[in-house]
Amino acid sequence: MKACSYCGRRNEDIAASCGECGTEFPGAKIEKPAPEEIDKPLAAPFTDVSGLDLGFEISAGFSRPDWSLIHEFVRKNVPRDDLADVWNHIVATWLAELATDLGGGCRVRRSDSFFCLSDLEAETTRKLLAYAERALGTVRANLGPAAWSGYHGKHVLLLFADLDDYFHYISHYHKEGKNLLSAGVFIRQGYAHIALPYTSAFSVQHTVAHELVHNLLCHLHIPLWLNEGLAVAIEKLVTRSPFYLDQDVADRHRNHWNETNIQGFWAGVTYNSPGDDAELSYSLGEILVNLLSEKGQAFSSFIQAADWRDAGQEAALNFLGQDLGESLNGFLGQGDWRPRRKAIADYWRKKPI
16 A cells, blocks of 8 residues: 555555545556547447437527437437447537537547547647546545436536637526626536636646536535535645635634625625625635535535525534534634525525526
8 A cells, every 4th residue: 555645545556646636656657548549539329319410509609509409319219328328429529510610720539537629739638638537536536425426428628728719608608797707617508518718727727626526516406605615625635725724814704704694605696796705705615615524424415415495504404413603603703604594595586696
């Protein structure tokens, strides 16, 4: 057995990288597919899909499949044993159409767990796919039983070299007038996928790790604070950015939150508010996840049971043995911080998330 120099986990001697955090061991030879290999055409699925019309329509300059039509076809015609191959065939066809929309050197490449649409150099895309594979393993290991499983088909990354292309693409999924500024986004509609602009390798790595957490939680109806808190906390673990809370930020939290606006945090609406509301919501979600994760296996059960409608309060009582408000007393100070269903619903009526 050998211990990881970063997180301390003990691994088998033959392991090339840590099963907990993904750190590569010195001298380990990790086989990475050459671009020619990941570009090989997919084998045709056993099921005849020649009658499937993907129903493409153009929106904001990009081909959008009719996912309702596709899901209905798959439900009626594809046996369970062939679902993965069929979905991979469908996704490859969709991404090939998107590559045509983007033109230039845009290509669709793949690894064991991912398809990646990219108009960047092949080596840049290959490095991202290798990183995404490692990050996926670390995210799954940290979410444990709460991570999505039983899905069919590969994960999808859409990597845009041009910011305008990225913003046009994601505009299809947002209400008109909504602020679209972002480093990346997880899109659950149709076929779940991640879209992001390529600004730097550093930024892309953080974004991929963050959005993969959302990807592996998309089967659960959990509150936004928990979803974002897990994404921020695990992103830092994957990218080796230790959690740090300085006194100034702690003081800002204690000056900002009160027994009224904390209900906006539980409702999730403060994440979309400008200024301190959004910044401190992401921070508070991360702090709360770090506090609750000390419960170990019970925390994984809590994640699976947490309900967005009460901000996870009942699940916290049942699986963690404590009120969510009590969990904040040690950080924000004594107060009535617990989620209240009526107050949460009132926030949703005023400002839906």
